[in-house]
Amino acid sequence: MVEDEGIRLQDVSFRIGEFAIENLSFAVRSGEHFVLTGPNGAGKTVVVKLIAGLFQPTAGLILINGRPVTDLPPWGRNIGYVPQDGVLFPNRTVRENIGFGLEVRHRGRRAIHNEVKRAASMMDIEHLLDRMPRGLSGGERQKVSLARALVFKPSVLLLDEPVSAIDEEARDGLCRNLRSIQREAGVTTLHVSHNRKETALVADRVGVLVDGNLREMIESGSFSEVDASGNK
């Protein structure tokens, strides 16, 4: 175990239906923006859910900042998770959505107010705070979801194709925004994507997952050669 590792999977195995991951091992460096790419059905979302604690591995270890979390429930792992279409709680305003992670940690009302405002300002969505999620655009929903995942200062950020449902122009802007926020916050990030341009915009390093196996690790500077299927 290297000290500067934000996330480590060690010989992790998991099976769901016909799909299986066998002895998967890789690490994401602390503060790094790591993109996991690969063809559809490669198991990218399964890996994210294993780290999030939504799936329980049949064997192996998962560590976050050196702490074993394999047997911890999702709420004990201090992770920020952004799924594909944001999944904002429809009964809560944007403000209440962003403050959710602080509310369940029993933070005071004033602290929640200030932190939510700060996170909203960071994502440039202060004007949306009193809106309900129903009328928001795809890009706005993802910004709210990102603010909600970052507001309680998670140990790691897990992004499961966070910009795939957004039009290209908005996607590039959000990716740049995401990149600068991630750098500023210094939060270890695992970002699932199968879009080459999105990968090039945000990644420090790229892992190519094929059939549940990590086929390749590509360092910064050379991943423009990687296509959506993980082929060079």
Place this chain on the structure above:
Amino acid sequence: MEGNPRRYGSGFDWLLAVPLIVYLLLIAGLITGVFATITRKAILEAFGEPALLHSIKLSIVTSVASTLLSVLVAIPAGYVLSRRRFPGHFLVDTLLDLPIVLPPLVMGLCVLIFFNTAVGRWLDRGVVEKGLFVYQPLGIVLVQFVVGCAFAVRVIKAGFDSLDPQYEEVAMTLGANRRQTFFKVILPNVVPSLVAGGVISWARIFGLFGPILLVCGTMRYRTEIMPTTIFLETSIGRIEVALVVGACMILISMTTLIVFKRLGGKGYLW
């Protein structure tokens, strides 16, 4: 210029609406018939008797109590049936449909038979000598609950089924434990189905007659509720008074449905 967008083929929509119009005319005709037949004398006669007011009060109290009980049981039951698969799940699911499919009279008979067993007798007369359920108001609540709860479970389970499990997943990753996830995310997002479950259960319970007559009888000032009042008044030839009670039931049902619909927003039943 602003205006409604043109709809093509609206003539076909009107054709499809014909059965609805026929059915509405039938219902409206039947209800109007009841109100048109009622005389001032019958109203004064009915409300001149404290027994009617007692039966109205008992009907409302017992139906509200058994509806609340049904919803309280249906929330956890519906959630478990919706989210968990366990050995015997299919059997449990089928058993829950029995009170919906079986004639209410058969359910009443089952309750009556149960109170003739050793366990039933102990439950009924073990604590209170005069009995807790058989020929008692509490028995009305029990029979209403036995029949009505299955309806609430069915509707509320459908609400949980249609709620995207991703809400729970995201809530848990954001730090909410199971209890917080259930009360802060899951329940608030199925409110329309809770209201709908309550309404459909209450609708079944409020007019229940046969099984209550079997288990609790119809004793004035004790176990007489509105449907049994109609039965009693009809059996002694006082049709006008029975009509007044029927009209009261229609008004209470209409008011309750309107209030519930306004409260529940867009639910599964409307």
